[in-house]
Amino acid sequence: MISKKEIEHIANLSKLKFNKDEIEGFAEKFSEIINYVEKLQEVDTKGVETTYQVNPNTQFMREDNVLESFSNEEALSNAPDKQYGYFKLPKILD
């Protein structure tokens, strides 16, 4: 079971706000999903190493070369707000 408190915690980590009904709804749906995958817990995995990748490939590593970057204008071309060449954001309170 996923509690309302856990939902609030997850929402908080994602910087999202929900009303009471929504939180209750999520708690229910999250619980359903968790219960569904809970089935996997029945498999005996003793002595089996954690699988973190099913793809058999290994990572290609590139050489340490510098290529051209964006100009300042290009870098900022999608920015909703900018100032002195910086991306501008509302004040951060944390």
Place this chain on the structure above:
Amino acid sequence: MAYKTIIGLEIHSELMTNSKIFCNCTTEFGGDINTHCCPVCLGLPGALPVINKKVVEYGIRAGIAFHSDIARETKMDRKNYFYPDLVKGYQISQDNIPLCSGGFIEVEKEDGPKEIRIRRIHIEEDTGKSVHSEDGGSLLDYNRSGVPLIEIVTEPDMNSPEEVKEFLEKLKATLEYIEVSDVKMEEGSLRCDVNINVVEEETGVKTSITELKNLNSFKAVVKALEYEEKRHIELLKEGKENLKETRRWDEVNNETIVMRVKEGAADYRYFPEPDLVKIEIEEEWIESIRKNLPELPHDKKERFMKEYDIPEYDAGVLTQSKYLAAFYEETVKYSDDPKQVSNWIMGDVLRRINDEEIEIKDLKFTSKDLGELLKLIEDGKISNNIGKKVLRDMFDTGKSPSTIVKEKGLIQISDEGALKEIVEKVIKNNEQSIMDYKNGKNRALGFLVGQVMKETRGKANPQLANKLILEIIDEK
């Protein structure tokens, strides 16, 4: 009551690669705002990271230098948190399979060496930098976003601020030696977070851990730790409980200030980075990195003892930093007396460097200049004392020793004829000293040599003056 301080460190060090960890943008420090950026390091949708081989290599180098186990298979993970300096809402880092595990750094203690254990070394990307705008907004520069870092985590094995300083100096010197980072705390290429608490040894009562941030020099680390050590002991004495919190060092008021109280463990929801697959590290690659590793401080120290026949203490001091060691080796080339070179560098040169809080790289004169100065002394052209004066001038003006000697007329008087005249004059004015000497007071001879040195403003060759005085007295 006896108290034991427990300190562990987390060190971030920027790697000196040419390009960033997951894209080809330059890692160069500074540069115009937001001009070292591309879709990858700006976190634009659809951009894919490709790992820089050099970053993995430098991480392995550090692991070898610190005696860690190098993973033969490792992976990158997503560390999720929201902060504007983090473009993607996650940092690509390493969680449960770090590149290097275990290891240690040895620090010298009065009662012998002590091993400070390293828990892990992993690779990750740096964040951007934010500044505050005058109208209350936040301004972001992402030039640093994606610059490669290694994070080195120690076990809580340090028990005093002094030990931490020793550890950091060793760590810094080694990272410099193996040429993976330029470790400048002022420029932020070396950053250090500290965890400290204190335990009352008899009862086992502990304070909660305090994390210290914003420490931008070794001095700040030591001062902040001294402050915290006292604060924690005070808490134990008063039987007060403290909360687990993060504090920062306030350099102006010399105190630590609470930044935030930590409620529970941070929840970063790590998971394997889906945009990168596992990294395989071949044994041969590790071996070739090991073989090509630049000489480490310990090996250099042993070599100095053998090659230059200098005492262990000297070799230890001279190999503290790569730059100092190089300076010594360069200087020795111009001198016939390696021990003499060591004496000068450990004495007058290092004293001045420490007093002025500069580094060997900042000197106005070169190792060749110092070598030339020592040669002038070895050849008897100037006395030791004049040599010290010339060195002071070299520190101030950066002029070559021969120029200073010439300009100030400091060449030692080694000409018998010229010196004899002065000696005769001194003897004439100090009849009493001659009597004293003849009556067995040997000190009188020293006084007379001193007078000759005074007459010549230190330029007389003291051995010659000594000899001439004795000759003249004998004649009398």
